[in-house]
Amino acid sequence: MVIMEPVRVERTYVQSLRARPGEVFPLLCPVREREWVEGWDPVAVYSRSGLAEEDCVFVTEDAERESVWMITRRDSERLRLEMIKVTPAMTVGKITISLREDGEGLTEAVVTYMYTALSEDGVRFVEAYTEDYFAEFMGYWEKTLNEFLESGARS
DSSP states (O other), X not given: OOOOOOOEEEEEEEEEESSOHHHHGGXXXXXXXXXXXXXXXXXXXXXXXXSOOXXXXXXXXXXXXXXXXEEEEEETTTTEEEEEEEETTTEEXXXXXXXXXXXXXXXXXXXXXXEEESSHXXXXXXXXXXXXXXXXXXXXXXXHHHHHHHHSSOO
């Protein structure tokens, strides 16, 4: 057995979303995300309910690589979601999202992505996952979700 020091990156971003947490939480779903994210189209979703649930598995394809995601925690009372994303021979990711009302009827979403490299390709991915890259990615997500929350349609 080989035990290796992980090559890992962890980034956290706090989004300000213009709706109550109860309106936002159901949209954090591989199926519902299609409503508000341009180009989001999972290849397959394995779900008893047809929506996000614990142990739901979905597959995405990006840049000729498939990734398998599993929702490991979906707590609608505490408004917390946790997923594992495996891109074979590249990375394992853990995504955690916690929502809370900010006191003015808006939502503060704390989003954390952690990636661990599984190969040299994964090391390159982790090294390129900079704070600037993550802030741009999260800013786009925040803007897109807010536009949907305000208009009810994808912009």
